[in-house]
Amino acid sequence: MTCLEVASAAEGIAREESLFSASRPAAFLWRAQQCSIVVPRARATRPGFDKVARRAAQAGWPILMRSTGGGAVPQGPGTLNLAIVAAMPAGAHIQDGYDLICGAISEALRRFDVMTDTGAVDAAFCDGDWNLVAGGLKLAGTAQRWRPIDRGASIALVHAAILSDPPPRSAWPVLRTVETLAGAITPPRRDVHVSLTDLLSDAVNPANLHGALLRAAKDRLQRITQLSPAAAPTHRSGNRHSRAVASA
Amino acid sequence: MATDIIIPADLWEEDEDAVITSWLVNDGAVVEAGALIAEIMTAKVQYEIHAPAAGVVKIKEGADAVVPKGAIIGIVE
Numbered sequence: 609m610t611c612l613e614v615a616s617a618a619e620g621i622a623r624e625e626s627l628f629s630a631s632r633p634a635a636f637l638w639r640a641q642q643c644s645i646v647v648p649r650a651r652a653t654r655p656g657f658d659k660v661a662r663r664a665a666q667a668g669w670p671i672l673m674r675s676t677g678g679g680a681v682p683q684g685p686g687t688l689n690l691a692i693v694a695a696m697p698a699g700a701h702i703q704d705g706y707d708l709i710c711g712a713i714s715e716a717l718r719r720f721d722v723m724t725d726t727g728a729v730d731a732a733f734c735d736g737d738w739n740l741v742a743g744g745l746k747l748a749g750t751a752q753r754w755r756p757i758d759r760g761a762s763i764a765l766v767h768a769a770i771l772s773d774p775p776p777r778s779a780w781p782v783l784r785t786v787e788t789l790a791g792a793i794t795p796p797r798r799d800v801h802v803s804l805t806d807l808l809s810d811a812v813n814p815a816n817l818h819g820a821l822l823r824a825a826k827d828r829l830q831r832i833t834q835l836s837p838a839a840a841p842t843h844r845s846g847n848r849h850s851r852a853v854a855s856a
Numbered sequence: 857m858a859t860d861i862i863i864p865a866d867l868w869e870e871d872e873d874a875v876i877t878s879w880l881v882n883d884g885a886v887v888e889a890g891a892l893i894a895e896i897m898t899a900k901v902q903y904e905i906h907a908p909a910a911g912v913v914k915i916k917e918g919a920d921a922v923v924p925k926g927a928i929i930g931i932v933e
Contacts, residue, residue, distance in 0.1 A: 648902065650877035650895065653919075677877075678900035702868045702901045736900045751900040754867070 610818035612638040617646055617683035621674050624691045628675075628753065628765040633833045635692045635825035637818055639772075643684035645782055649673040651680075651790060660789050669782040676751035676767050679734035680786040680796075686773030686803065688818075691765065692825055695836035698760030704832075705752045705766045706738040712828050713740055713748060713768060716820040722807045733783050733796035740768070745802035747771055761836055771803040772814075858933040859909040863896060865926035867903065873922045874898035876929060883915040887932065894929070907932055 614620050620638035627634045645664060651657060652673060661671045672683070681687070692709055706726075714724045724740045724747060732739060732746040740748035748770040755763045775783075777798070784795040808817070863874055874896040881893045887907040894905040907913070909932045917929040 648877070648897070650897075653878065675902060676900070677897040677902040699866070701866075702899060702903075705901070734900070738900070751902075753902045753904070755904045756864075756906060 610637060610815060610822055611688070612636060614638055614640050616640055616642045616672070617644050618672050620683075620689055620691075621646070621672065624693070624765055624767065625675055627691075627693045628755070628763060631693075631695065631757070631763045633693055633695055633829055635690070635822060635829050637822060638689045638691065639685065639687065640683050641685055643669055643682070643776070643779070644672045645669045645680050645779070645786055646672045646674050646683050647680045647786060647790075648677055649675060651786075654789060656789055660785055664782045664786065667778060667782050669779060671786065674751075674767075676753045676765060678736060678749065678751035679790065679792070680783050681734050681749060681769045682775040682779045682783065683769070684775070686771060686775060688770040688772045688804075690768045690770065690821055690825060692767075692829055694764050694766060694829055694832050695757075696754070696762045696764050696832065697836040700762065700764075702752060702754065702764075705754070705764045706750055708828050708832065709750055709766045709768050709825070710738055710740055712824040713770065713821065715824040716817065717807075719820050720808055720812055720817060722804075729800050731794045731797040731800045733787070733801075734769075735794075735796075740770070742802050742807055745800055747802050747804070747807070771801060773805050774798070774801065774803045858914075858931040859911070860928045861893070861905060861908060861913075861930040861932060863905075863923055863925055863927045863929060864903070867925070868898060868901075870899075871925075872898055873924050874903070876917055876919050876921045876923060877902065878919055879915060881913050883913065885913050887911070887913055896923070905929070 617640040729746040734749040753765040911932040
């Protein structure tokens with residue numbers, strides 16, 4: 609199985625945070641069957657959040673919390689999540705985390721003749737400089753959480769939410785309300801996004817794409833893991849810096 | 857002796873500021889060295905701030921404050 613199918617995004621997030629807490633290098637894909645909107649945990653402290661959350665749940669989009677940064681992200685059957693837990697060596701910058709996950713996704717998609725680059729997209733949900741963009745439209749958003757370890761090394765949880773299908777129309781009013789509460793100047797708009805369904809040939813087997821994404825992520829993760837002594841070992845061998853990258 | 861709680865100066869390359877998204881302890885709280893005490897966000901990265909020493913936390917910059925790299929956001933004494 610290359611993609612972990614979970615009922616709720618809460619389960620996928622819990623799996624990510626468990627591996628992050630354990631400082632265990634890993635790369636895995638997950639997808640939730642139930643629709644939800646996921647926001648950074650700090651959003652819950654904003655005045656008016658409870659009211660917005662109740663309305664969102666009534667609209668079929670309950671709000672869940674995550675530990676990474678950014679803005680509101682739609683989750684459900686149309687969102688494919690790639691999570692990487694990486695031991696970042698001393699001197700690494702947060703850009704290295706974004707290079708890791710954006711590079712992996714771009715490399716995998718090139719195998720299916722989909723060309724992407726990175727950049728901000730005005731009016732995209734959870735916008736940032738490290739969106740994966742195809743033809744000027746947002747295909748995936750990325751975010752991270754970092755924990756310093758010692759001697760300058762860190763553990764990073766790097767996450768990408770890839771649109772495999774367009775979010776349902778019912779998601780957009782909820783996304784706009786949640787982002788407006790957070791002070792967004794430009795509310796998210798549907799027409800600045802694109803999905804894998806729009807970009808991939810009908811002949812592409814999703815399992816092959818999932819396999820390519822995981823291989824690219826694990827290859828890059830293995831290279832970073834070998835540079836850092838920070839992570840808890842997941843596989844002992846004669847070389848104490850030799851570590852296996854886990855599939856979750 | 858007071859120990860500064862500092863936003864890392866070398867975590868990101870650009871001159872962007874960070875936002876203190878939350879303090880996870882109250883002003884005056886007693887903490888152990890290494891305890892998770894605050895979170896900051898920059899470029900969609902939540903970064904954990906841990907207590908640099910054991911003692912009493914004195915918060916200098918509250919939640920939602922915008923702070924540059926290398927800023928002192930509190931002390932532990």
